[in-house]
Amino acid sequence: MKNPITELFGISYPLIQAGMIWCSGWKLARAVSEAGGLGIIGAGSMYPEVLDEHIRKFKAASDKPFAVNVPLLYPDIDQLMEIIAKHEVPIVFTSAGNPKTWTSFLKERGITVVHVVSNVKFAKKAEAAGVDAIVAEGFEAGGHNGREETTTLCLIPIVREAVDLPLIAAGGIGSGKAMHAAIALGADAVQVGSRFVTSEESSAHLAFKKTVVDAEEGATILTLKELAPVRLIKNGFFKDLQEAYARCASPDELREILGRARAKRGMFEGDLEQGELEIGQVSAGIHEILPAKEIVNEFIQDFKHCQERMAKISASL
Amino acid sequence: MKNPITELFGISYPLIQAGMIWCSGWKLARAVSEAGGLGIIGAGSMYPEVLDEHIRKFKAASDKPFAVNVPLLYPDIDQLMEIIAKHEVPIVFTSAGNPKTWTSFLKERGITVVHVVSNVKFAKKAEAAGVDAIVAEGFEAGGHNGREETTTLCLIPIVREAVDLPLIAAGGIGSGKAMHAAIALGADAVQVGSRFVTSEESSAHLAFKKTVVDAEEGATILTLKELAPVRLIKNGFFKDLQEAYARCASPDELREILGRARAKRGMFEGDLEQGELEIGQVSAGIHEILPAKEIVNEFIQDFKHCQERMAKISASL
Numbered sequence: 001m002k003n004p005i006t007e008l009f010g011i012s013y014p015l016i017q018a019g020m021i022w023c024s025g026w027k028l029a030r031a032v033s034e035a036g037g038l039g040i041i042g043a044g045s046m047y048p049e050v051l052d053e054h055i056r057k058f059k060a061a062s063d064k065p066f067a068v069n070v071p072l073l074y075p076d077i078d079q080l081m082e083i084i085a086k087h088e089v090p091i092v093f094t095s096a097g098n099p100k101t102w103t104s105f106l107k108e109r110g111i112t113v114v115h116v117v118s119n120v121k122f123a124k125k126a127e128a129a130g131v132d133a134i135v136a137e138g139f140e141a142g143g144h145n146g147r148e149e150t151t152t153l154c155l156i157p158i159v160r161e162a163v164d165l166p167l168i169a170a171g172g173i174g175s176g177k178a179m180h181a182a183i184a185l186g187a188d189a190v191q192v193g194s195r196f197v198t199s200e201e202s203s204a205h206l207a208f209k210k211t212v213v214d215a216e217e218g219a220t221i222l223t224l225k226e227l228a229p230v231r232l233i234k235n236g237f238f239k240d241l242q243e244a245y246a247r248c249a250s251p252d253e254l255r256e257i258l259g260r261a262r263a264k265r266g267m268f269e270g271d272l273e274q275g276e277l278e279i280g281q282v283s284a285g286i287h288e289i290l291p292a293k294e295i296v297n298e299f300i301q302d303f304k305h306c307q308e309r310m311a312k313i314s315a316s317l
Numbered sequence: 318m319k320n321p322i323t324e325l326f327g328i329s330y331p332l333i334q335a336g337m338i339w340c341s342g343w344k345l346a347r348a349v350s351e352a353g354g355l356g357i358i359g360a361g362s363m364y365p366e367v368l369d370e371h372i373r374k375f376k377a378a379s380d381k382p383f384a385v386n387v388p389l390l391y392p393d394i395d396q397l398m399e400i401i402a403k404h405e406v407p408i409v410f411t412s413a414g415n416p417k418t419w420t421s422f423l424k425e426r427g428i429t430v431v432h433v434v435s436n437v438k439f440a441k442k443a444e445a446a447g448v449d450a451i452v453a454e455g456f457e458a459g460g461h462n463g464r465e466e467t468t469t470l471c472l473i474p475i476v477r478e479a480v481d482l483p484l485i486a487a488g489g490i491g492s493g494k495a496m497h498a499a500i501a502l503g504a505d506a507v508q509v510g511s512r513f514v515t516s517e518e519s520s521a522h523l524a525f526k527k528t529v530v531d532a533e534e535g536a537t538i539l540t541l542k543e544l545a546p547v548r549l550i551k552n553g554f555f556k557d558l559q560e561a562y563a564r565c566a567s568p569d570e571l572r573e574i575l576g577r578a579r580a581k582r583g584m585f586e587g588d589l590e591q592g593e594l595e596i597g598q599v600s601a602g603i604h605e606i607l608p609a610k611e612i613v614n615e616f617i618q619d620f621k622h623c624q625e626r627m628a629k630i631s632a633s634l
Contacts, residue, residue: 001634013634120534120601139456140468148535151457151468153489153498154598158534161602172470181470181498183630184623217437217475218465248565281471284437285478300634306501307631313500314624317318317330317617 004166005189008112008133009091010065012036014189015179015299016135016168017196017292019069019093020143021045021278022267026058028201031292033064036300040093044071045264048079055087065090067114072097085109096144099129116170118146118155120162127163134163135191138171142194142280145171145222145229152182160186174282176302180310192299194280199292205270208277215283224258226251231280236273237262321483322506325429325450326408327382329353331506332496332616333452333485334513334609336386336410337460338362338595339585343375345518348609350381353617357410361388362581365396372404382407384431389414402426413461416446433487435463435472437479444480451480452508455488459511459597462488462539462546469499477503491599493619497627509616511597516609522587525594532600541575543568548597553590554579 005014017024017032019042029039041058043051051068058066068089070080073096081102084092092106095116106113107130115126116135123134136159138152139145150158152171160167169187173179179190196202198209211233222231223241232238240257249257258276266275290298322331334341334349336359346356358375360368368385375383385406387397390413398419401409409423412433423430424447432443433452440451453476455469456462467475469488477484486504490496496507513519515526528550539548540558549555557574566574575593583592607615 001630003630003633138468138470140471149538150534150598150601151455151470151489153455153468153470153495154457154491154601155534157492157494158602172468174471175474177474177502178470180501180627184497184501184627185494217467217472221466281467284467284471285475304631304634307627310497310501310624311628313318313320314621316320317621 003188005133005168008166009038011038013296013300014183015296016040016189016191018042018170018191018193019044019067019095020193020197021263023197023202023204024069025203026054026061028196028199028203028292029066030058030062030064031199031201032196032296033066034062035293035296037296038065038067038091040067040069042069043080044069044074045268048076048083051080052083052087055083055089059087067091067093069093069095070102071095072099072101077102081105084111093135094131095135099126099131103129103131114168117159119148119150120158123159123163127165131165133166133168134159135168135170136187137191138169139222140231140281141171142197142220142231142283143278145231147225147229149222153185156182156185156187172280172282174285176299176304177306178282179299179303180306192295194282195286195295196292197279198286198289199295200289201292204267207270207272208267209289211272211277212279212283212286213288215279215286217284220279220281220283224254226254227258230276230278233277233279235266235275235277237266237276320505322450322485325483326355328355330613330617331500332613333357333506333508335359335487335508335510336361336384336412337510337514338580340514340519340521341386342520343371343378345513345516345520345609346383347375347379347381348516348518349513349613350383351379352610352613354613355382355384355408357384357386359386360397361386361391362585365393365400368397369400369404372400372406376404384408384410386410386412387419388412389416389418394419398422401428410452411448416443416448420446420448431485434476436465436467437475440476440480444482448482450483450485451476452485452487453504454508455486456539457548457598458488459514459537459548459600460595462548464542464546466539470502473499473502473504489597489599491602493616493621494623495599496616496620497623509612511599512603512612513609514596515603515606516612517606518609521584524587524589525584526606528589528594529596529600530603530605532596532603534601536600537596537598541571543571544575547593547595550594550596552583552592552594554583554593
């Protein structure tokens with residue numbers, strides 16, 4: 001499937017696995033890249049030496065393209081970037097920060113740069129910063145998210161209208177049908193998070209994977225908007241937040257309740273009640289844990305069937 | 318275009334205009350129905366005698382199918398239903414209430430019944446109540462909305478999975494591309510609100526229409542979740558709500574701030590600062606006021622172009 005994204009990354013399918021803290025190490029990235037998509041090592045939950053190890057392991061196990069996702073607010077970002085440069089990582093996805101800061105450093109080293117945004121304004125800023133492609137992520141996505149609450153269905157057409165770069169849709173993409181929908185809206189590719197959280201190769205705790213599989217509609221919510229909006233499962237920790245909101249707690253109190261390392265506690269250590277369980281709304285449509293390769297294949301088959309169905313529908317128009 | 322919805326309603330295109338308070342009288346309904354879609358008279362903002370007049374005027378001006386939208390919490394609903402039965406209105410869309418209450422009354426009179434839901438649970442209840450079709454409306458939609466905040470992209474696949482009825486997607490559908498996306502996700506048709514608010518035939522105040530055309534991303538928000546969640550434009554009235562939220566106001570205080578007739582004041586009388594301006598997120602992608610017929614034609618052309626583009630993309634897969 002040739003399009004601006006498959007050609008930019010040198011991959012077979014316009015399907016990119018999201019960089020997700022505590023879920024996306026080299027094993028998941030390798031499985032996705034080997035299946036024809038783009039695998040991403042999520043550096044957000046890794047110490048520099050851990051990232052170094054994951055990149056080395058990926059490269060020893062696969063010669064396919066891959067990427068590293070770097071949240072730009074990461075405290076030791078200089079070290080991460082040096083490791084990325086040292087290993088000649090082909091593609092870097094940056095998020096949660098100003099794309100101006102690191103884009104030229106990466107581009108000068110021949111690295112393809114993609115920046116994640118949740119609105120048109122930042123899409124334009126990323127384009128001005130010289131990135132090669134943009135991920136536009138809608139309100140339904142798991143984890144950290146934008147303040148405008150624009151859904152993928154509304155976001156993709158206006159970002160497509162505003163920038164000329166290759167465009168990747170994220171948020172709510174759980175099947176080949178949704179991939180078809182996102183490309184119809186103007187995206188060149190999709191980025192898939194929640195589905196890969198529940199892949200066999202994901203490093204998420206099995207209890208968290210099972211929680212995602214069992215999640216029904218309305219199980220997640222975008223909360224902590226006073227700090228940084230994040231979509232998570234409504235568990236015991238969220239109930240504590242709700243009580244705080246009910247008494248009109250200040251942002252400082254919310255920060256104290258949140259504390260540190262809650263995401264690790266929930267997603268990696270499997271504390272389902274007091275951990276932070278970041279996942280997208282699309283979890284309501286996820287029903288099983290599968291190998292990443294099967295997820296990729298299912299997306300592509302589903303996409304093709306969808307196209308055949310749409311061709312029939314259109315023929316009668 | 319033959320599919321379960323076009324056949325159920327006897328229309329040419331699977332494109333339905335939403336029933337919108339203060340916007341959708343007989344003129345808009347007629348324009349949409351005459352253009353090959355399904356026009357709807359929105360009874361929510363009409364006294365019974367006003368609805369009677371609008372139905373009579375529609376029938377005098379057009380012999381195309383049309384519908385009336387009835388919010389089931391309407392105080393004089395018995396009178397509305399008698400008027401609908403008297404005029405042999407072919408199709409009724411019910412919303413905001415229990416579909417059990419009126420479905421059999423309508424079905425016994427040969428009227429096709431469609432119920433609007435925002436989650437899977439109510440979709441199943443509507444199916445059990447014997448309705449003929451379902452509208453599933455996502456978080457991005459304008460006006461009153463569901464508590465789960467499920468976006469159209471996530472909602473349509475899970476409703477499609479849960480019920481066998483003809484399915485209409487609503488929320489965020491502003492173009493033929495979005496129509497294509499919604500049908501790819503499993504819908505049989507789309508319901509379009511915001512685009513028709515800005516049609517020439519809409520009875521919205523011109524100042525409100527212009528506000529919608531000028532609205533940028535992030536201009537709307539889903540608020541008043543403690544009463545009934547509603548998506549509206551962030552204007553002076555919303556700022557008052559924000560101040561109330563900041564002081565942890567009770568639902569009663571919020572109700573007092575809301576007061577009565579704010580929607581009329583905003584959308585019909587054009588008070589842009591203190592009125593309630595209900596509109597969807599897709600307003601960010603709406604750039605002009607057009608005749609409803611042109612909106613319908615644009616949707617269908619855009620849908621066809623989208624299909625041609627998708628066929629090329631898929632051919633390379």
